[in-house]
Amino acid sequence: MADTGDAGAGMRRFRPEGGGGSGGSKLKAVRDFGSNPGGLAMKVYAPPGLKPGAPLVVVLHGCTQLAGGYEASAGWTALADEHRFAVLYPEQRRVNNPKLCFSWFAPHRAARDKGEAASIRQMIETMTARWRLDRSQVFVTGLSAGGAMAAVMLASYPEVFAGGAIVAGLPFGAADGVSAAFAAMSQGRDLDARSWGDLVRAASPHEGPWPRVTIWQGADDRTVARANADGLFAQWADVHGLDADRARETQVGRLTWKTLGDAVELNIVAGMDHGVPIDAARGERAAPYMLDVGLSQARATLAFWGLERQAHRQAIRSAPSRARPAEPRQAPPSPPPAPVAATVEAVITKALRAAGLMK
Structure with a gap:
């Protein structure tokens, strides 16, 4: 693993450029977004005619990926066109890590006002100011090393x-x-819920309210152990002052769905290895670590956040009842990568029963 420390990129005039890391990408590069202590690249997408006050979604790719490739598979830009929000894709550079992993495990690069975390924060500030976005509607998602880095951003800011x-x-x-x-x-870290929560509370001076968090994991993930998903659920439940053991659990087809009100949820997809669950029938595209299981994590997440209120129940309702044939096993990255309120739950349960998906 290459870790070059805090390489500054300097200040340059704001200038979007073409290029997103894959042919035909809609993403644009932005060179001037601050001191950039983590030495990252900034890629963005704003739908034509986007009005001031729109939300912002930050998307963090996994190891061996680039922003353009993730964008081409996961469908966030298509959703941005459909639901009118902007998308920010921070991108790792090979000079920092040859496998393109975010440095979620390095305290000097993954903490408040340090390294890559500070660079991503600068990108968010630049984008919200440039497009006059709604600062109360900023969201972050990520896969693997990008997922761990999303956890860093949620805890640090x-x-x-x-x-x-x-x-x-x-x-x-x-x-x-x-x-x-x-x-x-490989095995997770054995901490109780309060200890997990204390790590988040110590990461910033913030005292609440706290971000809503949805967690996704393949039941057959051979790269990141299931214990990490359970740790995430316990961590954010404790931060919200909730008891993870009191979560409501629903099973529909291959999806096991645990919720704690509208604050925290855990989604376990049976038969899925390491990657993002996508739905090719909805225009999303299978690729390494972008796994077509007939379930769109992007759409379900968008609805959990409240940016598209029907998508979550639609995604749950359409979850396949049988696992598709196993995909060829992919070699894991060699370096470390780097819910709804009770009343809404009742509505969803009623709809699932009406659709024959629940008894």
């Missing part, structure tokens, strides 16, 4: 985010170095 989505990621504070990162990925 909780006042910035209204919600987060962590896919095949790890709890904040799960590791503080390379060896600890490998151990956490």
